[in-house]
Amino acid sequence: MKWWMVMLAASVAGCASTPKPSTPSEQVRVSGGVVQGSVADGVLSFKGIPFAAPPVGDLRWRPPQPVQEWSGVRQATAFGHDCMQVPFAGDAAPLGTPPAEDCLTLNVWRAADAPADGKLPVMVWIYGGGFVNGGSSPSVYDGSRFAQQGVVLVSFNYRLGRLGFFAHPALTAEAGGAPTGNFGYMDQLAALEWVKHNIAAFGGDPDNVTIFGESAGGGSVHTLLASPKAQGLFHKAIIMSGGGRGSLLGGSKLSEDTPGGPRSAESIGVEFAKSVGIHQTGPEALAALRALPVERIGDLSMMNMGVPTYSGPMLDGQIVVEWPDAAYRAGRWAKVPVMVGATSADLGFGFARTKDEVFAPFPDQAAARAAYDPTGNADVRTLVALTAMDRTMIEPARYTARLVAAQGLPAYHYRFSYVADSMRDEWKTGAPHATEIPYVFDTVEARYGAEATELDRKVGREANAYFAHFAKTGEPSGQGLPQWPRYEAGTDLILDFSASGEPVAQPDPWKARLDATEAAANAAAASR
Numbered sequence: 001m002k003w004w005m006v007m008l009a010a011s012v013a014g015c016a017s018t019p020k021p022s023t024p025s026e027q028v029r030v031s032g033g034v035v036q037g038s039v040a041d042g043v044l045s046f047k048g049i050p051f052a053a054p055p056v057g058d059l060r061w062r063p064p065q066p067v068q069e070w071s072g073v074r075q076a077t078a079f080g081h082d083c084m085q086v087p088f089a090g091d092a093a094p095l096g097t098p099p100a101e102d103c104l105t106l107n108v109w110r111a112a113d114a115p116a117d118g119k120l121p122v123m124v125w126i127y128g129g130g131f132v133n134g135g136s137s138p139s140v141y142d143g144s145r146f147a148q149q150g151v152v153l154v155s156f157n158y159r160l161g162r163l164g165f166f167a168h169p170a171l172t173a174e175a176g177g178a179p180t181g182n183f184g185y186m187d188q189l190a191a192l193e194w195v196k197h198n199i200a201a202f203g204g205d206p207d208n209v210t211i212f213g214e215s216a217g218g219g220s221v222h223t224l225l226a227s228p229k230a231q232g233l234f235h236k237a238i239i240m241s242g243g244g245r246g247s248l249l250g251g252s253k254l255s256e257d258t259p260g261g262p263r264s265a266e267s268i269g270v271e272f273a274k275s276v277g278i279h280q281t282g283p284e285a286l287a288a289l290r291a292l293p294v295e296r297i298g299d300l301s302m303m304n305m306g307v308p309t310y311s312g313p314m315l316d317g318q319i320v321v322e323w324p325d326a327a328y329r330a331g332r333w334a335k336v337p338v339m340v341g342a343t344s345a346d347l348g349f350g351f352a353r354t355k356d357e358v359f360a361p362f363p364d365q366a367a368a369r370a371a372y373d374p375t376g377n378a379d380v381r382t383l384v385a386l387t388a389m390d391r392t393m394i395e396p397a398r399y400t401a402r403l404v405a406a407q408g409l410p411a412y413h414y415r416f417s418y419v420a421d422s423m424r425d426e427w428k429t430g431a432p433h434a435t436e437i438p439y440v441f442d443t444v445e446a447r448y449g450a451e452a453t454e455l456d457r458k459v460g461r462e463a464n465a466y467f468a469h470f471a472k473t474g475e476p477s478g479q480g481l482p483q484w485p486r487y488e489a490g491t492d493l494i495l496d497f498s499a500s501g502e503p504v505a506q507p508d509p510w511k512a513r514l515d516a517t518e519a520a521a522n523a524a525a526a527s528r
Contacts, residue, residue: 025116030198032067035076037108043144044112046202047105048080051194052187054102055159060290061171061183064104064190080105082135083160084298092434092447093127096137101163101294106156106191107136108202109143114150119205121472124195124234125155128215128241128434131184131249131312132161145442145460149468152204154195158187162297165312167254167265168273170286179229179318181254181265181311186319188220192233210236210471212339214437215347216249218242219313222400225334226327229319236474238467239340240440241347241433244396245521246323250312265311272309275301325396328403337474338404339467341414341494342397345430348388358383362520371512385429387517393433394510395517401487411487412476415508416497418459420444422451436497439463455501462503466495 026037026044037046052064059065081100114120123146127134136155143153158164164184171180179186196206211234213221218239224230225237242248252262270281276296278288302310313320327333352358355373358380362368369376372383397413404411416436419427427435438447442464444456462481469478476484476495482503484495492511498504508514 027073028201030201031194032074033070034073036073038077039112041144042112043147044110045143045147046076046108048078049074049076049106049108050080050104051106051156052104052190055104055163055183056101058290060101060163061166061168061180061286063179063183063186079107079137080157082137083157084163084294085129085133085135085160086299088129088133091133093134093138093140093437095135096139097135099135099298101298103135103157103159104187104190105136106154106194107143108199109147109153110202110204111147111150114203116201116203118203119200119208120150120152120203121468122152122154122195122199122204122206122209123468123471124192124209124211125153126158126188126211126213126217126220127155128213128217129160131165131216132310134160134216139446140438140441140443142441142443142446145464146468149464151468151471152199152202154191154199154204156187156191156194158184158191160184160298162272162310163294165250165265165310165314166269166272167311167314168269168285168289169255169266170282171269172255172266174283174286179316181314181316182319185220185223185227185313188224189227189229189233189319192224192230196233207235208471209234210238212238212240212467213242214240214434215242219248222248222324223313223320225336225338226322226324226332227319228321231334234334234336236337236471237334237339238470239338239397239400240436241342241393241397242340243393244340244400245325247313250314252311252314254314254316262311263308265314268308268311271304271307275304275309325399325403328400328407331407335407335409337410337412337470338400339412339414339470339476340397340400340404341416342389342393343431343433343436344415344417344499345385345427345432346389346393347433348385348390348392350384350388350391352380352384352387355380355383358387361524362516363523364516364519367512368516368520371516386513390510390513390517391521395514395521398492398508398514399518399521402489405487405489410474412470412484413487413494413508414484414497415494416463417499418497418501419499420448420451420456421453422448422456430499436463439497440467459497459501463497466503 083103146153167181219242252265401411401413439460442460444452444460466476470476485493
């Protein structure tokens, strides 16, 4: 982890060219007042637009409140602060602004020559970072390429860590039956409500909105698909390395300890309060917690004497009523077209020390060994990595695609296997977690700089085109791209953004592995 560091003053994309002088067409009225954008390279962008009141002081740990109106024209040419956090060291998407508690802003990109009433498709990006890191300012998230594809791209910030996901008995009492705890998810809902009510002013179609996110952002898309509070706010969804079985991160209930499982989020919140010297349980506890310096809350000390003091997202009974896979199985979800996938060397955690421990969770150990270690020569570390990523990301993506397809909705399953030319000696096992993002946004130069090759750029153009076409039509194929077949369990066809740089539609070559992992997941669920 990297502690406080000097942040870039502005994103690479924002500095790429000098904006031309403003014209009246670059002013838009939104909730709160008039904002002034700027044009660069044929793209009109607006940055740092408030979509809610600053969640500071007495508004800390409250649902996002209506944006405060301003007079005159507000300049929207620089990103607002990313939300409070301790940035990761070596993050592939480094923040472009210093983190702060006052952070509820969003950004919009559209083609400068698009008609103001063009009813363009809208894509809304939700960043990842384990619900403790991330923001909308990184240059790899620049929306210009999507804008050039005829899409209005929106990105926004949501509260993180204990500021975003925190419960306490006094907070629950204060809420009086209103949602509490998952404040980061409340921010996501508020941003989508802002899009619904304001995006037409930018030429976007509020009836054609696609949400997409990676890692914690992909997990957030799962949550929004299943949340009764999000219904009607979007019309298509893309889940990138977002899991799909149970809770990706977190897992606590708001007020109830789970026997043999996580303590309640309230219990964890009380533990944190005690760790900072606050032992009261009533309104005086909230006053003391809200008076804490933000650095005392937004640090990375997630434990106190070995006891967790951060819950992550929780089952709150209103926004998160059940885990998404349960909602999918029961048909209690948004029922929209879904694109879902993961990278070929994705994230997973395992702690087995021997091969026997690796294969112990599989009901048919012989089949699992044949799928993962057919020669018997694989080393334990390799097997731990493969089974962990399949369990955490790869198989849950397929599981989601199968549930969607089984209910008659369009599902498109992908795997991202391409590795940047400059990283092939280092990333020999495949594409690591989050490395598809610069290709989806077609911002490979922002990620790899002068080391970006023409093949890297080609993959970026193609990935960006697939995602944009899905946002436009609900079907990703188009613009002369190789056909991406609709997913069906019987054919098990995926689109692989292959290591060669060519998109390849094929039956999933990892089917035997994922079948074994699916059997293990079903056996574990049946035993609970």
